[in-house]
């Protein structure tokens with residue numbers, strides 16, 4: 467069972483995917499963490515992120531490993547735990563420039579496909595292009611949405627009182643960059659089920675996705 471969950475920033479992909487995977491005994495892959503990890507490495511190593519050529523040249527250098535236990539997901543770069551550093555505002559503001567570079571996407575996509583193929587009990591993979599590009603044959607594709615206001619309120623709550631307006635502007639800017647890049651942009655696959663989470667609690671979204679997975683399992 468391969469489940470692809472895509473959608474814009476702050477729609478609840480990570481929270482939902484982790485909970486669904488844990489509940490159903492599946493592995494879990496946070497593909498955003500991989501793009502964040504490669505971005506962190508580039509910042510750390512002084513790569514000029516305004517130069518796509520420099521990003522492309524460096525794309526193959528960091529060794530990125532994702533742990534896929536939904537109860538304790540991990541991400542390392544060259545053996546170092548970067549789960550904290552990849553969540554800084556600096557990495558968040560720079561990740562779209564790195565993830566837009568085709569050489570970065572080719573490398574990370576290969577890694578994601580290998581991880582999905584190796585997941586013996588099945589996997590929930592979340593990101594922006596999983597249903598369209600990475601795993602177009604996934605058994606179930608979900609596209610989560612929510613209003614910009616709801617997403618900004620959720621993120622500001624998480625960032626302990628961050629300004630809601632500034633948070634909303636930042637996430638709209640990141641979504642615009644991710645949706646407009648040439649190589650595998652953020653997009654809903656034609657056969658994905660769209661779930662608008664604006665008026666739903668996280669628990670309701672989890673239940674909805676669990677039901678959809680169980681229906682697919684019953685069909686197989």
Ligand SMILES: Nc1ncnc2c1ncn2[C@@H]1O[C@H](COP(=O)(O)OP(=O)(O)OP(=O)(O)O)[C@@H](O)[C@H]1O
Nearest residue numbers: 474475476477478479480481620624663666667668
């Ligand atoms: N339906 C919901 N109702 C209220 N809060 C929610 C809901 N879904 C998720 N959240 C909260 O919103 C925040 C963002 O959720 P999450 O990190 O899962 O989103 P995401 O889509 O993975 O974001 P990103 O793509 O930026 O990583 C978290 O604090 C989460 O607990």
Ligand SMILES: Nc1ccn([C@@H]2O[C@H](COP(=O)(O)O)[C@@H](O)[C@H]2O)c(=O)n1
Nearest residue numbers: 497498499501561562565593594595644
């Ligand atoms: N499949 C994906 C997943 C993510 N990205 C890029 O990574 C950024 C961070 O993602 P988060 O889910 O951790 O917020 C995101 O803004 C994209 O630039 C991607 O390109 N493809």
